[in-house]
Amino acid sequence: MQPIAVDDLISAIGGVPNGLPAGNPDVTRICIDSRQIQVGDVFWALEGNNFDGHDFVESALKQGALLAVVEPESYNLERTIQVADTLMAFWDFAEAYRRQFDSLIIGVTGTVGKTTTRHMIHSVLSNKFRGIESPQNYNNHFGVPLSLLQLDDRQDFGVIEIGASQPGEIGDLTEVVHPEIGVITAIGPCHLDEFKSFENILRTKAELIERIPKEGFVVLNGDDRNVRKIADNADCSVVFVGERSRNDLVARDIQVSNNLVKFRVDQSEFHVPATGRHHVTSALISIAIGRQIDMTDSEIQNGLNSFAAIPGRSYLRKIGPWTVIDDTYNSNPVSMSAACRTLQDMTTEGKRILLTGDMLALGEWSEDFHHLLGEEVTRAKIDRVIAIGSQAASVAGSARQHGMDAGCLGIARDHEIAMLLLSLWLEPDDVVLVKGSRGTRMETFLPRLEQLA
């Protein structure tokens, strides 16, 4: 972060100072986790699901924090700035901080593919320009402002991931980010327990498009009919990308091999070192943005060459004699469809095995979506399926109904039973795709597979 004087921080958030250090020192780092405090940091006391930062203010100050931003009723210590609501103040500060810079800001949202696409856009643009991207999976009401604080006056661009788990969240965060370019990767069922209806999901995603200024533009997955439904909300120009010919940027002659996705746009050939056809969408979005900011196709391709998959997301690994696709980061109906397709497209002499944990947060529609998955695995001709968790029987029952051999289906109550079954089935050259929602902790299968190898 670029240093900012304490006085300027106070005027950005309108707080009441209490016994501040003399001499209007510079703030060089904001920290929201007292365990990571470094001397000179500003500690921002925020309330999370599992903690309240106000409980750690004293310890943060003792560890050398320059000062802390707090709510008055909870704290009355020296070296604090008191504000009515620390989260609102955090957003105000991040917004004011971002507005100092004229870096081109790209906001990326969607039900799936935000991190993948954000990282690919960053890889492409970095071939010609200097820029930042959200770290890890920082896309919520804490992560978005923290991402913006990486900006400084040397950065030409920033790619910021914006997530939502409830209505209104994307609108609020977009007003902090002020992107000139908006991206929507896909819209599907996710966090239905919080959103309550699909309409609410559409509405929330539209909040990004509506906030892109006239002189900016949005890049939308034009093959996704849900995304198309909200495209009219844009006040700016819209670029549709996809495989279908009605899009503005169309990927043709797509060829997918185990670790490369190739296609053509107009007369130019592109390729991405990645596993799974769904990377075409992220690549098209990156190409659309690269071209709009005057990168040549060969500069864009050089950027695509430097893209590297992130563990947990279609991440190809060799473990012993098997090929493993680590897709353990998360799961929902849209990314699960993409995963089935990825497994179907894998070239191998062995079997294709899907190890799936529950797709969580689907509310009252959970069983229906797991039924659909059973149908999908059958259609994708996956050789073996092991389903784990409370919806395992729905997946297996539906696969059975759609014609999959019962001997190729496993229902596992827990990870141990799943691993036992997997070890009986595994043969050299098999491809195993491991996937499940965050709460199902499917990543624990990776060390188990290493042990087995």
Ligand code: ATP
């Ligand atoms: P989160 O909301 O958890 O931050 P995200 O939107 O950032 O997720 P990624 O982390 O990029 O999404 O990917 C999540 C899952 O979706 C992974 O399994 C990945 O392989 C899959 N995925 C990525 N891009 C797409 C896409 N365009 N279409 C379908 N699935 C995708």
Ligand code: MG
């Ligand atoms: Mg993400």
